[in-house]
Amino acid sequence: MNPAAEIWEKVKSLMSAEMTATTLNTWFDDTEALALEENRFILYSPTRFKQEIITARYITPIQNALHELFSADFQVTVLTEGQRNILEKPKTGAFLPGTDEYTFERFVVGSSNKFAHAAAQKVADNPGQSYNPLFIYGESGLGKTHLLYAIAHAIHASHPDYKVIYIKGDAFTNELISAIREGRNQEFREKYRGADVFLMDDVQFIAGRDSTQEEMFHTFNTLYELKKQIVFTSDRPPKEMLRLEDRLKTRFEWGLLADIIPPDYETRTAIIKNKAIRMGMELPDYIIQLIAETITANVRQIEGTVNKIMAFQDLNGDTVDKNTVIRAVKDIFKEKSDILPTADVIIEEVCKFYSLDPPLLRGQGRSKDISLARQIAMYQIRRMTNLSLKEIGAEFGGRDHSTVLNALNRIEDLVKNDPEKAEIIKDITTNINSRYE
Helix, strand or coil: CCHHHHHHHHHHHHCCCCCCCHHHHHCCCCCEEEEEEEEEEEEEEECHHHHHHHHHHHHHHHHHHHHHHHCCCCCCEEECCCCCHHHHHCHHHHHCCCCCCCHHHHHCCCCHHHHHHHHHHHHHHHEEEEEEEECEEEECCCCHHHHHHHHHHHHHHHHHHHHCCEHHHHHHHHHHHHHHHHCEEEEEHHHHHHHCCCEEECCHCCCHHHHHHHHHHHHHHHHHCCCCEEEEEECCCCHCCCCCCCHHHHCCCCEEEEECCCCCCCHHHHHHHHHHCCCCCCCCCCHHHHHHCCCCCCHHHHHHHHHHHHHHHHHHHCCCCHHHHHHHHHHHHHHHHHHCHHHHHHHHHHHHHHCHHHHHHCCHHHHHHHHHHHHHHHHHHHHHHHCHHHHHHHCCCCCCCCHHHHHHHHHHHHHCCCHHHHHHHHHHHHHHHHHHC
C-alpha cells in the first residue's frame, strides 16, 4: 500500500465517527488516494457524479481529518475519469487548485457577479498588466473561490511555465508560524515572493496578526514591483477590515475592487439549469422555478440542492417532483442548522486563531492573551452550543459558573463597545461554521 493509500484509510476511519457506514460506502467505496504532496491530497473517484458529490459535500470533513492527522491544512483535489494523467505530466511552475469544475466556462454569469467575472477574465488574459491587485469580496458561497480557481486554470493554460500559488489567509499564517519555528523564513519568502501569480482566498484572516501582516506587506511589494499578478478574495472590502494595517488597506485598494452579491432570480435559474445539465439530469421548469424561489442567497446551497435531488434519483429511484425538491431543500438547511459545534471544535478554532495550544486554554494560565482567548472560547461555547454554565466551566479545568458568567459579560461588553473585538468574534465564528459546511 502506498503512503497516500495508508493515509486515506486513516482519514476514512476518522470520518466514520461523524458519518454512517452507508454514507462512507456510497461515496468512498471506490475512491482511491493517488498522492500526498506538500499541501495537497489527491483522490480519484471513477465517476463524475461521485466526484461532484464528494467535492460539493465532503471536502471539509476530509480536510478536518487530515488536519487532525498532521496539524496542517491541505487542499483536497478529487480527480475523475480522464484526469489521472494530470499526475503523469511533467511538473510546471503552476499549482492548480480544485478540479476542472472551477473554470470560467462553468461560472454562471449574472447581474450579481458580472463585474467581478469580467475583471477576473481580464486578469487571466493579461496577468500583471490589468487590475493589479484584483480584490473580490462578498459573502460566503457566492463564487469568489470559483473565480480564483478559474484564473489559475486560465493562466496555466496560456502560460504553463508560470508559478501559480493559491493559499488561504489562515493557511498562510499557519505556514509562516511553522517557518519561524523551524528556521525556514528564507524558504517561506522565496516560495511566495517567487510567484508569477499569487492568489489568496479569505485574506481577512491575516488581519490583526502582526507577523503575518508584516510578511504580507513585503511579499505584496515584491510581487507588485515585479508586475506579478495578485488576486485576493474576502468577505468584506479592505476599509471594513478594522484590524488590518492601514498600509495594507491602501495597497489592497491600489488595483480594482469588485463585489459579488447574492444572485437574482434569473441567475439562480441559470445556475440550476447549468448544474442539472452537467449532471445529466433534466429538471422540469416548475421544479427549477421552485428551487430558485426557495433558495435565494447562496450559490453553494443552490448547487447542493441539485446534488441532493440527483442523489435521491440515483440511489433511491425517486422521480423528480415537488416533494423531492422539498425534501432536498429541507435536508440542505437541516444539515447546517441541526449540527451544533462541540466545545472541542470551538476551543480548537479559538486556539488556532490565537496560535495557542488547547491545554493552555483549558489550564490555569493567567496571562492577558490566554485569559482573553479563554473568555472568548467560553463566550462562543455559550452562544453556539446548549452547554450550561457549569458544563462550560468543566471544559476549562472545573471553573465555577460565576467565573464563566463573568467571562460572558466581559466579552459581551467588548463586542458592543470594541469594533475590533467584534470583528475577531465574527472571524472565529466563520471558522467554526466552516467546519460544518
